[in-house]
Amino acid sequence: MLLVNNATQTERTTSLKKLLLLVTFSILPLTDVTANELNVGPYTVSQGALKNSISEQQRKKMIETTKLIELPDQLSGKATTKSRVDILKSPIKTIEKSNVGHIAKTISHDYYADFSIYSAMSFLHDDYDEDGYYQTFSITFDADIYSYTDVQWGEVYALLYLSKNGGPWAHYFTTDNFIIEGNSDVDAYEVISTFMSGYASDHYDVLIDLYQVGYSEIVASYSADDTNALYALPIESAEYDEPYIEVIEVVEVSGGSIYWLIWGVFSMVILRNKNKII
Structure with a gap:
């Protein structure tokens, strides 16, 4: 029973250390950036x-x-x-x-x-x-x-x-x-x-x-x-004085998408014509 408790405690300690290391390395970049900003004169x-x-x-x-x-x-x-x-x-x-x-x-x-x-x-x-x-x-x-x-x-x-x-x-x-x-x-x-x-x-x-x-x-x-x-x-x-770079977003449309788009428009035209005939 003592061995089980020691193993559990060791596992918890290891997990806690990992968590602390993770938090530390997450904060370090932010600290570095803040320090650099403060030192810019x-x-x-x-x-x-x-x-x-x-x-x-x-x-x-x-x-x-x-x-x-x-x-x-x-x-x-x-x-x-x-x-x-x-x-x-x-x-x-x-x-x-x-x-x-x-x-x-x-x-x-x-x-x-x-x-x-x-x-x-x-x-x-x-x-x-x-x-x-x-x-x-x-x-x-x-x-x-x-x-x-x-x-x-x-x-x-x-x-x-x-x-x-x-x-x-x-x-x-x-x-x-x-x-x-x-x-x-x-x-x-x-x-x-x-x-x-x-x-x-x-x-x-x-x-x-x-x-x-x-x-x-x-x-x-x-x-x-x-x-x-x-x-x-x-x-x-x-x-x-950083140069302005214009970002152009290109939207790619596949062949299948164009097919369904054309089919949808064609269907709407047919339905409108039918309604006019009726």
Whole structure:
């Protein structure tokens, strides 16, 4: 009798373990999906270069390769999740980042100069679902320097921000250091960006803050307040820009079905004719 009870208890324990395992494996995929949804943030991928150094073919190639980059700027250090107000409160970190990849290490910073951003343009690319909102766009800006010495060039970099419907400015890219010379337009800089995730279909303004390498103060700013080219850009991230695929349902009718359908229609016609005769 004891052996029977032990066997029954063992069988129940085994069944309970199987049930628990089944429930666990059923919940795991849901947990994974939920975690992934929670971890999806505002992610962008951008590439920048002097505009004159990029041919149209190279530009198209950059747009294609940008979509293949798996590490977003927010995780690679080229962008932060901070607002412009917060970044301006911590200029020391900005200086440290700007010194990485210093182009002209022998440059003298003791001369006085004025900086400005003369103009900016925007271009929209890639609207796969054709809803008027684009997941890829580019910003081109021309920065100038006006020096009071014989040194008519300077080394600068820029921080780019986005504002959704007049909301706070959010940092989305930091350019590499580059050289500007006088009021020449050959040093115009272009930034190509793709929204990977976290940006709903909406209109976004762009702001550009220019820094001289080695200094913490902004030397020039340019935004949607200065030009319509940076105002209300229709943008969305990739998950909102999936192409529409039309599904066509094909109903197959067998030969037998057609036969009975024709026979039914023919019978109805005969009955109607008989009724008319009667």
